[in-house]
Amino acid sequence: MSWICRDWTPADADEWTREDWITIVISPLVYVLLMVGTGLSLFLIPAGYITLAAGVVLTGLMHWIIDPKLKVISGEYEKKQRDYLEQLEKQARWEGNNG
Amino acid sequence: MVPFGFLDWLWVVLYLLIMVGAGVLFYRLGKRSEADFFLAGRGLPWWLPAASVYATHTATDTPMWMSGVVYKHGLAGIWYSFFAAWCAISAFVTTRIFRRSLAYxxxxxxxxxxxxxxxxLLxxxxxxxxxxxxxxxxxxVGIAMGKVCEYAFGWPTWxxxxxxxxxCAVYVMASGYWGVIMADFLQGVIAFAVILIVSLWGVFAAGGPTAIVNRLAAMGESWRLDPFAFTGWFSGDFPIAWFLTMLFIAVLGGFGMGxxxxxxxxxxxxxxxxxxxxASYSIWWGTALVLTRNSLWAAAILGFYVMFPNIPEAKEYEMAWFRVGFDYLxxxxxxxxxxxxxxIHISTIASVLNLGAMYFTRDLYLHYWNRAASEEKLVTIGRVATVILLIGSFFYGLMMEEITSWLIFALWIMAAGVWLPNILQVVWWRFNAWGYLVSWIANLGLSWLVVWVLPYFGVLxxxxxxxxxxxxMVLGALIYLPVTLATRAEPMDHLVHYYVMSRPIGWWGPVRREAARRGLLAHVKVEA
Structure with missing residues (x-):
């Protein structure tokens, strides 16, 4: 499925891309399916099982889509974190330029 | 009064010893630094904060709230709890942006x-x-526990x-966020186990799943099993317009902060x-667990309904899930x-105590009062703030009688008029501090007017x-949008720094182009 990128460079991963938007659409849908599916399944209603199963499958799909990108974003950002933390502390203590 | 045997008290005493023990165990870690006392050193794997998200949002008032809406509206009542779904989008949008800012x-x-x-000023x-x-x-949350104890033991609510x-304050003061997060993990496991056992117990006390379905059918109330059983587009207790508004607030709210x-x-x-x-997974999975938990509660409450239908008083049926536990186990x-x-109770109290203390210490004491404070001093102030918050909460708790109406009003104060500004601050580069500040002040005044004052005088x-x-939302926008456009945008240097650091989503074109022009986004071509 080359339509979904799973091999990211740090620079590309920093952009908001199709993979983010697909995740943004799927994620609330998964919550609906898990919540409603669990509720109905507890009353042994067949539609509940189907809904719950759809929620589980979409959860897997969502992670398959977004996880490689999140890994690259995280790895790249952690390299810069120490500098940013120092700036933050200076700002909190009004040291240097408070902007 | 609920009868308690030796084994019952043993469970309670063991649990309390474990919780206070967590404070002692993590005392050394908590006192190392401000970052440890409030953020556990910024080094937690996703499943620990996820458990904390779940545990914190499982408070003593939550099953009362769920009991109230499910008893009244049937399974459709679970949508009232869908406000938590703001995390669906936030986990992959604002969580990413906020984590990169590193702000406490x-x-x-x-x-x-x-x-x-x-x-x-903001x-x-x-x-x-x-x-x-x-x-x-x-x-x-505290007064909800007071009510539970009053029901179970006949104690005065205070x-x-x-x-x-x-x-709870004992271990929060001792070990700060380290104690909160570790205890939350344990509390999350215990709370989920208890909710699962009690809810299934409730379902079977009512005769089991099939019996509940059949009895509802016999009562002519099968609609209670339909999660989409609304009362019309605009009429009745639970119209579709309310449902769609909740979805709108919850889901799109994930593009904002707050x-x-x-x-x-x-x-x-x-x-x-x-x-x-x-960070993303902690928020997403913690909330997935919250929403699934709500369905467990809903099943038990529907079981309670077929056993005790048509209770007229909200104060009585809001105790449905507690009655299942106390009366049937x-x-x-x-x-x-x-x-x-x-x-359930302590996990929420601990989190909010530590959170309030963090705002007091980091944003008020350090930033505005004592900017040269040592790490040791900041941890001490964090502990003092915990005590102040605890004492203050007693006064507020004793003033609250009707939990649901207070909860709804608090949600309005926090959500309605500032809902859109909370999104605009993330997605629109031109939205500035003055617009946001004004939106907060306007919302405070407007929500009192719209919810309490104008209806009282018959004006609305x-x-x-x-x-x-x-x-x-509309009244607020009429105030803060003109203020935003009439005042200057934030300085471009400041916006570029923020953009490069946090990479926000939305309408950031001018800032992005300036960042690219300065060579801060190496892979982005500079437009002529």
């Missing part, structure tokens, strides 16, 4: 996103407001309020995660249930909740 608190983030006097306002709101939340919050009062607690979990990815298990309730009819939301 939302108030601190204000000074990273905005600049100058407006930003500082930081002061936001931190003061959050200290107040923390006391308020501690009060309403006893349950003060006793358990004080015990669109739900829970954001401020989650923000601490986000920053305590060791990476951006851990055998002696020996009731103590386990009560220990679970303490876990008492509007349904969803109409109040839209009215407050």
């Amino acid at each position: 608190t939302q108030a601190e983030w204000n000074t990273i996103r905005f600049h100058g006097l407006g930003a500082e 930081r002061g306002w936001m931190s003061g407001w959050q200290v107040f709101m923390s006391m308020f939340m501690l009060g309403w 006893v349950g309020l003060i006793l358990f919050s004080t015990l 669109t739900n009062i829970d954001w401020y607690v989650e923000a601490q979990r986000i920053q305590s995660s060791r990476t951006v990815r851990d 055998p002696v020996g298990m009731v103590g386990f249930f009560f220990a679970g309730l303490i876990a 009819p008492e509007l349904p909740d969803y109409q109040q939301f839209w009215l407050l």
Whole structure:
């Protein structure tokens, strides 16, 4: 499925891309399916099982889509974190330029 | 009065010893630094803050709230709990943006996103407001525990309020966020086990799943099993317009920061995660568990309904899930249930105590009072702030009688008029500190007017909740949008720094182009 990128460079991963938007659409849908599916399944209603199963499958799909990108974003950002933390502390203590 | 045997008290005592023990165990870690006392050193794997998200949002008032809406509206009542779904989008959008800012608190983030006097006013306002709101939340969660203890043991409500919050404050003061997060993990496991056992017990006490379905059919109330059983487009207790408004608020709210009062607690979990990815998963999975838990509660409450239909008083049917536990579990298990309730209660109290103390210490004391404070001093101030919040919460708690109406009003104060500004501050580069500050002040005044004052004097009819939301959103926008456009944009240097650091989503074109022009986005071509 080359339509979904799973091999990211740090620079590309920093952009908001199709993979983010697909995740943004799927994620609330998964919550609906898990919540409603669990509720109905507890009353042994067949539609509940189907809904719950759809929620589980979409959860897997969502992670398959977004996880490689999140890994690259995280790895790249952690390299810069120490500098940013120092700036933050200076700002909190009004040291240097408070902007 | 609920009969308690030796085994019941043993469960309770063991649980309390474990919780206070967590404070002692993590005392050394908590006192190392401010970052340890409030963020556990920013090094947690996703499943720890996820458990904390779940545990914190499983409070003593939550099953009352769920009991009330499910008893009244049937399975469709679970949509009232869908407000938590703001995390669906937030986990992959604002969580990422906020984690990259590294701000301890939302108030601190204000000074990273905005600049100058407006930003500082916002930081002061936001931190003061959050200290107040923390006391308020501690009060309403605390008094819910008071009511549970009154029901179970006949104690005056103030006893349950003060006793358990004080015990909780012991380990929060000792070990800070380290104790909160580790205890939350344990409390999350206990709470989920208790909710699962008691809810299934409730279903079987009513005869089992099939019997509930059949009895509802015999009562002519099968609609209670339909999660989409609304009362019309605009009419009745639960119209589709209200449902769609809730979906709108919850789901799109994920593009903002602070669109739900829970954001401020989650923000601490986000920053305590060791990476951006851990932060995203902690928020997403913690909330998935919250929503699944609500369905477990709903099943037990429907079981309660077929056993006790047509209870007219909200105060009585709001206790449905507690009655399932106290009235139907055998002696020996009731103590386990009560220990679970303490876990549910304490996990929320601990989180909010530490959160309020963080705003007090980081944003008020350090930033505005003593900028040269040592790490040791900051940890001490964090402990003092915990005590102040605890005492304040007792006063608020004793003032609250009707939990649901207070909860709805608190949600309005926090959500309605500032819902859109909370999104605009993330997605629109031109939105500035003055517009945001004005939106908060306007919302405070407008929500009192629309919800309480104008209906009292007959100027405005008492509007349904969803109409109040839209009215407050429109009225607020009429004030803050002109203010935003009439005042200057934040300085471009400041915006570029924020953009490169946080990479926000939305309409950031001019800032992005300037960042590219300065060579800060190497892979982006500079437009001629």
